[in-house]
Amino acid sequence: MQEFVEIGEELVFLAMTIASIVAFAVFLERLLYFRKTMGKINDEFLTQVRGSLHEKPEITWEAPLTHTSSYWRFVHFALRQIGLGRKGLDESLEGQILSEKLELEKRLPILNTLGNNAPFIGLLGTVLGVIKAFYGLGTLGASGADxxxxxxxxxxxxxxxxxxVAIPVVMANNYFSRKAKVILQNLEILKKEFLAYQMNKTKV
Known part of the structure; x- marks a missing residue:
């Protein structure tokens, strides 16, 4: 039995090491992804889009060729739908928002799972260690107290x-979830403004 307990302890620490590596890799990947979608350039682009929709009868701006943020993809999709004159723009834009949501929340369940379960894995290691300690106490007696x-x-x-492992992972998951929520709210705003733009354009 003692051998199985020792193996279990080693597996717990191995699992914690792997979990920390996976969590760090996901953190870096999501950090780079959100930097492409948020920041000064993206904020300026969003402001420019909204200004054009509010003030100009025809949109005259263009996004940089290297601009691949959620905002750019959504705006490009909306303009293409309007340009083609397709019906059901509301449903189309809603579908695009859901598509962006999937991308924004990609791999976040990994952080959520690790954050929720890492303390329990650590607790399992502690339980195994205590079992080992009491087994040693029963075998060695008082002489084995040390x-x-x-x-x-x-x-x-x-x-x-x-x-x-759990504390920074939960913090990172909350951070990215908050960023995703802000982006999706901005996309909802853009959706309403594109619908209003199409309606005004149709009236003209």
């Missing part, structure tokens, strides 16, 4: 590692 205390100390490291 060994038992060291085993419990090592066991508590598993819980600390679990919290060490």
């Amino acid at each position: 060994v038992v205390m060291r085993s419990i100390s090592t066991a508590l490291l598993a819980t600390a590692a679990g919290l060490g």
Whole structure:
């Protein structure tokens, strides 16, 4: 039994190491993705689009060729739909928003899963360590008190590692979820303004 407990401890720490690597990789990937969608350039682009929709009968601006943000994709899609004169613009734009939502929330479930389960994995490691410590106490008796205390100390490291992984992962997940929410709200605003633009253009 003792051998299985020791193997379990090693697997727990291995799982925590893998979880931290995966979480860091997802964090970097999402950080780079959101930097393409948010920032000064994207804010200026969004302001320019809204200004054109409000003040000009015809839209005369163009996005940079390297602009691949959610805003650019949505605006490009809306203009194409309007240019083709297709009906059901409201449903089409709503579908595009849902498509962007999938991209914005991509891989965030990984962070959510790791953030929720890392403390439990660490707790499992602590439980296994305590089992090992008490087994040693029963085998060695009072003479093995030092060994038992060291085993419990090592066991508590598993819980600390679990919290060490979970806390920054939850913070990162909340950060990206908030950014995604802001972008989607801006897309909803753009959707309403494009619908109003099409209506005014039809009247003219």
